[in-house]
Structures are given as C-alpha cells and as structure tokens.
Amino acid sequence: MTPSRPDAIDYLTGRLSPAQRPGGISLPGGGGKFHSDGSVQHWPGNTFICHIDRNSVAFEAIRVLQEEIKRSEFSRFFTFLPPSSFHMTVFQGASPATKPGAGWPDGLDWPLARDAASAEIMERIRNVDLPPSRTIRFLDLFAAHSLTVAGATPEQEEGLRAARRTLRDATRMPQADFDAYVFHISLAYLIDWVSEPLARAIVAYSADQTERFRPLFGEITLGPVEFCAFDTMHHFEPLKLLG
Numbered sequence: 702m703t704p705s706r707p708d709a710i711d712y713l714t715g716r717l718s719p720a721q722r723p724g725g726i727s728l729p730g731g732g733g734k735f736h737s738d739g740s741v742q743h744w745p746g747n748t749f750i751c752h753i754d755r756n757s758v759a760f761e762a763i764r765v766l767q768e769e770i771k772r773s774e775f776s777r778f779f780t781f782l783p784p785s786s787f788h789m790t791v792f793q794g795a796s797p798a799t800k801p802g803a804g805w806p807d808g809l810d811w812p813l814a815r816d817a818a819s820a821e822i823m824e825r826i827r828n829v830d831l832p833p834s835r836t837i838r839f840l841d842l843f844a845a846h847s848l849t850v851a852g853a854t855p856e857q858e859e860g861l862r863a864a865r866r867t868l869r870d871a872t873r874m875p876q877a878d879f880d881a882y883v884f885h886i887s888l889a890y891l892i893d894w895v896s897e898p899l900a901r902a903i904v905a906y907s908a909d910q911t912e913r914f915r916p917l918f919g920e921i922t923l924g925p926v927e928f929c930a931f932d933t934m935h936h937f938e939p940l941k942l943l944g
Contacts, residue, residue, distance in 0.1 A: 709844045715894035723891040739780030745815040746796030750788040751923035762917040767888045779889035792868040807873040833944040839918040842907045846889040
C-alpha cells in the first residue's frame, strides 16, 4: 500500500508536532531552513532527487499552480520556492538535522562538514546505477504547498521504492520513517501554524485546486536520480547522476 499524508488540518494547526513552528522554520539564529519571516537561510546538506523537465507541460502546470497559490488569500502563510528548484526527493541525504542512528551514514564521523560527508557518500554510491527516468502521477495538492505524487503505475511506484532501498543500503543511512515516506514536490513551506477555521479553508482551497489542475498534469516524467549538494532550499547542485 502506498503511504499516505497525515490529516491536513492536524498538520496545519500543529497538532501533529510538539514544535512551536513548522519543520524547517526557526527564529533568526535558530538554524532553520527559513526564518519565521520566510527568508531563506544557509542550511547545507546533500540529497538524492529527480528534477522535472523545465520544458515539459507538467512543469508549466506546476509553475502556474504555484502562481495561483501566491495570488491566493493564503499566500502570507507560506514561503515559496523558485520554480528552478522544483524536484521530487527519492532519498534524503545528510543535513544539519541528521544525527547518528537517525539518517547519518553509519561508520562516518559526526559531525562532519557537508563536503566531506558528500565525498564519502559519493564513494559509497560509486557503483550504483538506476534507471535514467521515471514517470509519476499527481494525486493532490496537500495543504496548499506540496504536490502529493506516486509512481504512474504500480510498477513505477515499486521502482521508486526499490531505488530508495538501493540508496539506503549503499549509503548506509538508516531512517526510522523509511517505509512511510510519501513522494512529493514542494512548492512552498508553511511558516507558522494556523487556526482550525483557517486550516479548513486552506484544505477546501487545496481540494478545489486539485480538481482544477488534475487534467493539466498527465504523467510527469522525472529525470535521472541526482546526488546533489545544497546550501539553501532554493538551489540543488548535481554532483553525480545515477542513471
């Protein structure tokens, strides 16, 4: 069974988290991906992602949907990512949030600078070869900021899950929520929890946009899995193509 998202209202109101702010959001100096005013922060790490072809119909539909959200009454609750960064994560890498036993590569000293960690991971994936492309399908707009996606067919979904297992085993990076991971394409980050009435309005808006845009996406073709480095959530620099 394909993993599913949490209840969107529980997520938006913060019921699912003990934190004062959504994941990745901090006060200035707090070490988040973004400050509480939405400004992007230095947050170096690495990751395994697939980019979306910028010349494709699907990419343009995603860009237009993001613009719709920016023009909505809910835009002030989000900080938006540049379209050039649109991607789907296949397997999370090392970041300031990873710790030994919780995402950090087994057998690697911790803490370690991003580039040194990336070099070790590059060596571990030296012989990994994955398919050059995948196709996915759009499921819904989650909480007005993220596209929930899955393999276009059961075989494509299993292929993506198999790629995750291959990368986990090669990198030796254990993740407690490994089997529960939901594939998605982020358009923005929620910067603060909202009230329940507002959460219900955002969920209703998201459902309307889901039905409006569903016919525009079709199958979405992903490029090869890329091992990337990043300094912020606004740009992902490929270090190695795995297909």
